[in-house]
Amino acid sequence: MPLNLTLPQWLSLAALLIVQFLAAFYLQGMAILAPAFAAAYHLDALQVSTLISVKAFGSVLGGLAMGASLDRINGRHLPWIGLLSALLLLGFAKKWIVGYPVLLGSMLILGMVLPVFSILGLYAITHDYPAHQVGKLLGIRQSVIPLGGIVAGTVFPLLIVAGLFPVLGGMGVLICGMTLLLLIAVRRAPSTSSVNLSKEATFHASLRILWPVGLVAFLLGAGQFSVLVFGLFYLHTLAVHAAWIGGVLFGLFLAGGFLARIVAGFLVDGIVSLKYVFSTILMIGALTMIIWGCFPDHPVVRDILCFSFILGIGIVGYNALPFQWAASLVGHHQKGRAMGIMSAVTGLSIALWMPVFGMIVEIWGYRAMWYVLAILYVAALVVVLRYAGMSASGTVTAQPTVD
Numbered sequence: 001m002p003l004n005l006t007l008p009q010w011l012s013l014a015a016l017l018i019v020q021f022l023a024a025f026y027l028q029g030m031a032i033l034a035p036a037f038a039a040a041y042h043l044d045a046l047q048v049s050t051l052i053s054v055k056a057f058g059s060v061l062g063g064l065a066m067g068a069s070l071d072r073i074n075g076r077h078l079p080w081i082g083l084l085s086a087l088l089l090l091g092f093a094k095k096w097i098v099g100y101p102v103l104l105g106s107m108l109i110l111g112m113v114l115p116v117f118s119i120l121g122l123y124a125i126t127h128d129y130p131a132h133q134v135g136k137l138l139g140i141r142q143s144v145i146p147l148g149g150i151v152a153g154t155v156f157p158l159l160i161v162a163g164l165f166p167v168l169g170g171m172g173v174l175i176c177g178m179t180l181l182l183l184i185a186v187r188r189a190p191s192t193s194s195v196n197l198s199k200e201a202t203f204h205a206s207l208r209i210l211w212p213v214g215l216v217a218f219l220l221g222a223g224q225f226s227v228l229v230f231g232l233f234y235l236h237t238l239a240v241h242a243a244w245i246g247g248v249l250f251g252l253f254l255a256g257g258f259l260a261r262i263v264a265g266f267l268v269d270g271i272v273s274l275k276y277v278f279s280t281i282l283m284i285g286a287l288t289m290i291i292w293g294c295f296p297d298h299p300v301v302r303d304i305l306c307f308s309f310i311l312g313i314g315i316v317g318y319n320a321l322p323f324q325w326a327a328s329l330v331g332h333h334q335k336g337r338a339m340g341i342m343s344a345v346t347g348l349s350i351a352l353w354m355p356v357f358g359m360i361v362e363i364w365g366y367r368a369m370w371y372v373l374a375i376l377y378v379a380a381l382v383v384v385l386r387y388a389g390m391s392a393s394g395t396v397t398a399q400p401t402v403d
Contacts, residue, residue, distance in 0.1 A: 012184065015181040015182070015184045015185040017144050020121055020145060020148070021147060021148040023114070023117040023118060024149050024152070026114075026175070027149075028228060028254075031228040032153065033156060033167065036163075036164035037103075040165070041103060044358075046359050048229065048358060049356075049358025050354070051104065051107050053350060053353075053355050054107045054111065055114075056225075056350035057351035058111020058113075059111040060111075060344050060351065063118075063343060063344065063347065066078065066115050066116060078116055079120060079186060080179065082116050083179055084109065085172075085175045088172075089169065089171050089175060090169060092165060093166065093169025146254055151251075152250075157250065209329050209330060212383055212387035216383050217342055217345045220380050221345065222350045223289075224319075226353075226369070231246065231253075233361075234370075238296075238298065239297050240298075240299065240301070252305055253316070254312055256309040256317065257312040258316075261319055264317060264318070264320065273389055274324060275388035279384050281321070282314070282377050282380055282384060283381060285314030285317075285318070286314070288315070289311070289377065290370070292307070293369075322342060357372070
């Protein structure tokens with residue numbers, strides 16, 4: 001059915017789509033700027049990975065806090081929090097952020113503020129649009145996330161040439177625009193949420209039900225960020241220094257993941273079980289990560305670019321499947337909480353694994369880190385093969401059939 005929206009709703013939806021696109025562009029761009037941060041602040045690989053993990057941990061804290069706040073605070077007021085990110089980024093541009101401890105604190109705050117652009121987007125759609133169109137609208141909104149990542153992967157390696165601080169200043173202006181658009185999008189938000197807080201016992205029960213898929217999300221959560229953060233560093237060790245190669249590589253990497261998500265979503269919708277689709281993608285991810293770690297010095301550019309697309313299928317293509325698996329384990333009234341838990345686990349995965357990866361790079365090099373990541377994908381594969389397709393009670397669910 002076509003979308004039957006009023007003009008204000010169309011304008012609000014357009015604002016939400018632009019905000020989500022720019023948020024993905026910003027998030028991926030900050031990861032790709034890791035080499036520029038390392039050069040400007042004289043950081044080693046461990047310090048860079050710690051920086052990324054602190055920002056990710058901030059996103060976990062901010063997301064949980066904002067999710068709880070929406071039950072008590074008028075949603076129209078929260079977009080103003082985004083301006084704090086803009087001020088910090090402009091502070092970077094003015095070179096007011098000096099010293100590693102201050103840099104860590106700034107990244108923590110940036111991470112805590114970032115969820116406002118994603119959580120409020122979901123909030124606006126679920127409150128401002130007809131209930132029978134919410135699913136379709138959420139699907140449209142989520143589809144722009146990989147597009148923002150692809151553009152960031154193509155553009156940011158080229159922007160690094162201009163220097164870190166001018167780029168961060170431009171991102172501060174970008175955040176101001178995102179805040180304005182978000183204010184437009186949620187202008188009709190109700191004063192209080194209509195959703196009642198559930199009992200704590202139900203939250204604990206959700207944790208017990210979701211532990212297998214949560215473990216998978218924890219094992220896989222840092223895969224995409226590891227490629228985005230360490231990819232350019234690794235290319236330099238292979239004597240690949242052209243900035244455009246990194247940009248195209250990241251674009252193809254994210255494009256492969258985008259295509260895999262679409263195909264996986266189509267397959268698990270009554271054609272092939274989630275278990276087999278998920279396990280196939282994870283096998284591709286483990287194998288491609290091993291091959292990625294075995295690339296020789298001075299590789300043929302054509303080979304590395306073609307391979308990056310396949311790498312994206314295996315490393316990024318699974319993205320939506322843990323959320324779909326989690327949703328299948330809980331009742332309708334618990335799906336929101338399940339998505340929140342999964343998002344928090346993914347953020348924690350990035351926060352905890354990135355320093356470990358940085359330490360591995362410092363001790364054994366980049367190739368060893370890629371091999372460890374492959375092991376994590378194999379471990380996730382084992383969990384998927386063991387537990388996917390089982391209900392919360394431990395029984396095997398019926399497999400989809402084709403009419």
